[in-house]
Amino acid sequence: MMKDLVPGNLEPHFVNISPRTVLCLSGPDRLRFLNGQVTQDVHLASRGQAVYSCILNAKGQLDAVCHIREHGDSYLIDAPIELRESLQARLDRYIIADDVELTDESDKWVVSHLLCSNPPGCHDALFWTTKRLASTGFDLFSRSAFSMEDVKETTLESYEMARTLQGIPKWGAELTVGLLPPEAGLEKDAISYTKGCYVGQEVISRIKHAGKVNRHLVKLFVPADTTPPCPLYHEGAEAGEVTTVIPNPSEGEAHAYALGFRRRKFNEINVFDLPAGNGSWLSRAARIRNDDESKP
Numbered sequence: 001m002m003k004d005l006v007p008g009n010l011e012p013h014f015v016n017i018s019p020r021t022v023l024c025l026s027g028p029d030r031l032r033f034l035n036g037q038v039t040q041d042v043h044l045a046s047r048g049q050a051v052y053s054c055i056l057n058a059k060g061q062l063d064a065v066c067h068i069r070e071h072g073d074s075y076l077i078d079a080p081i082e083l084r085e086s087l088q089a090r091l092d093r094y095i096i097a098d099d100v101e102l103t104d105e106s107d108k109w110v111v112s113h114l115l116c117s118n119p120p121g122c123h124d125a126l127f128w129t130t131k132r133l134a135s136t137g138f139d140l141f142s143r144s145a146f147s148m149e150d151v152k153e154t155t156l157e158s159y160e161m162a163r164t165l166q167g168i169p170k171w172g173a174e175l176t177v178g179l180l181p182p183e184a185g186l187e188k189d190a191i192s193y194t195k196g197c198y199v200g201q202e203v204i205s206r207i208k209h210a211g212k213v214n215r216h217l218v219k220l221f222v223p224a225d226t227t228p229p230c231p232l233y234h235e236g237a238e239a240g241e242v243t244t245v246i247p248n249p250s251e252g253e254a255h256a257y258a259l260g261f262r263r264r265k266f267n268e269i270n271v272f273d274l275p276a277g278n279g280s281w282l283s284r285a286a287r288i289r290n291d292d293e294s295k296p
Helices: 030-035 081-093 156-165 201-210
Strands: 013-016 020-026 051-056 062-071 074-080 101-104 110-115 126-130 137-142 215-223 230-234 237-246 255-263 271-275 281-288
Touching (some): 013 156, 020 081, 030 074, 051 081, 062 081, 062 137, 081 101, 156 255, 215 237, 237 271, 255 281
Antiparallel strands (some): 020 074, 051 062, 062 074, 110 137, 126 137, 215 281, 230 237, 230 271, 271 281
16 A cells, blocks of 8 residues: 555546645635735646645745636635645735635535546546646545545545655644745746745845755655654754654665755765764765666
8 A cells, every 4th residue: 555656556546634724815806906915826726737836924934825717706725734724824914905705614525645647537526637646636625525436546645755755844744834945946846937936035046046045855765763843963064954754665675765955165065974872973874866866
């Protein structure tokens, strides 16, 4: 089961990723208002496609991440459940003279993600094309949990393994309030540099032109008993942090797969020391994992 969503498995699978924060934004000014709040071009969000986006503060730092899609005369915005209160408050704060209404529908929807190449033949759910993992799939919104004929349901543990193997950051682990989106590689899918002004846009544009941030998201091999968050060291200097660790799917392996951040000063360093917990060091215990590596 742990390998269900790993790249290379072509069988369709779906996973229930609920509970999720789900906000409904309606009103005639909804497009203009939302486009001024998020990093992605909301024009790309349609009745058939959802877009991934960041919501920032004026300093260009993360307040939230979300997926946006059209639903009738509204936008449905889904985000991690931990953001249920803060996301609504953040958006409400900027509604001044805008003719929009923002309501919390989190308790009304079950959100699942289907990994397959063809539109689902499911009549019990609404669906939108989106990419939560490395491959394009579909978000399914339904009023209750359901099963799909000829499609295997997998676990959140398998989903977590897939996103860690593929280097996809998660809210609460790699993605936190105050992070600069390019540090986690979010500019690839979640930021438009041509859409115009939004909160935090000036800072993001400066980062793009400078071409550098203080740290970058990396994939790692670490000892199997590593507990995140855990600092990375090089020659006694703190060089980064381990943020996610998952078990190795191959039984008996001493190393686990991980995600973390490497500081820019150490961009040429690929092996790191970890604290042993008793004042000593585990020398060269963590190593940067390349995209095509499956073993440490």
